[in-house]
């Protein structure tokens with residue numbers, strides 16, 4: 472028999488889909504944003520997976536995947552529980568905004584950071600409304616989730632891919648070798664999950680940049696680093712006009728993850744209808760293809776293309792259409808094209824592509840030395 476799982480007003484009932492709401496952010500006008508909660512539980516006991524999306528208002532493919540995925544037919548075969556939250560940022564969704572109007576930060580960088588709490592600094596602003604809500608929501612996640620998937624979109628026309636975070640371990644508490652071994656086991660398990668999903672894979676930044684960019688405070692970053700569960704961020708191409716092929720392939724990939732986790736019977740489904748890039752090496756994200764001047768950029772390389780160092784990525788023109796500067800931008804490293812920046816008119820230093828480039832940094836690594844000493848109030 473499946474164990475009871477509650478989140479807000481949603482309470483699991485074996486063999487059914489239950490709907491409810493979790494009290495999120497209270498606004499000064501007396502209104503509050505509750506988060507919609509779906510709990511789908513099989514009659515057989517099994518793991519619990521959290522499926523979250525809608526933290527970025529213009530990214531609509533993730534909710535579409537969840538609405539397609541979670542059906543009574545699925546529940547009839549399910550062992551274990553799906554806890555789904557299709558709208559993590561209701562204010563952002565209402566206004567199609569990446570950053571909701573009531574905070575000034577990307578909400579997907581506001582999950583707990585694991586640092587020790589210090590006395591609040593009276594000269595600094597306290598926790599934001601979103602941080603407070605996510606700190607509370609992290610408690611039931613920690614208590615119930617065995618796996619987590621968070622669904623997003625990248626650029627128009629970008630490929631469907633998984634962001635794979637590196638697994639960090641502590642060197643300041645316990646036995647470092649044991650901590651490292653735990654991280655390696657977690658990393659290997661997560662690789663199994665990512666392989667089961669079956670889409671292209673882009674590694675996140677190496678540790679220093681990862682922490683600097685607060686990526687450890689993303690939904691999947693916090694679930695991985697603090698809850699120590701296999702987690703992944705999915706990027707599903709175009710956001711405001713979801714590509715049906717990517718939505719279908721993501722639903723299929725998610726069912727494959729459920730099969731891998733022992734939550735669904737049957738063979739792994741083939742992933743069809745989308746580009747899956749397999750360059751034969753690990754690759755990480757980079758924004759390093761930049762515009763050398765104020766010019767027109769005609770992208771030559773397209774999402775999904777594998778490129779080698781020196782290949783032409785784009786032609787450069789002036790506004791009359793004549794060659795600009797060296798006339799081309801070339802790849803600085805081997806890799807593949809994840810997506811193009813929107814438009815053709817660029818200022819100096821603006822990023823032209825999201826690329827994945829060859830990645831030699833370790834996939835399991837220690838936290839920076841001073842990480843747990845620098846917590847702020």
Ligand SMILES: [Zn+2]
Pocket residue numbers: 527530622623624
């Ligand atoms: Zn996003």
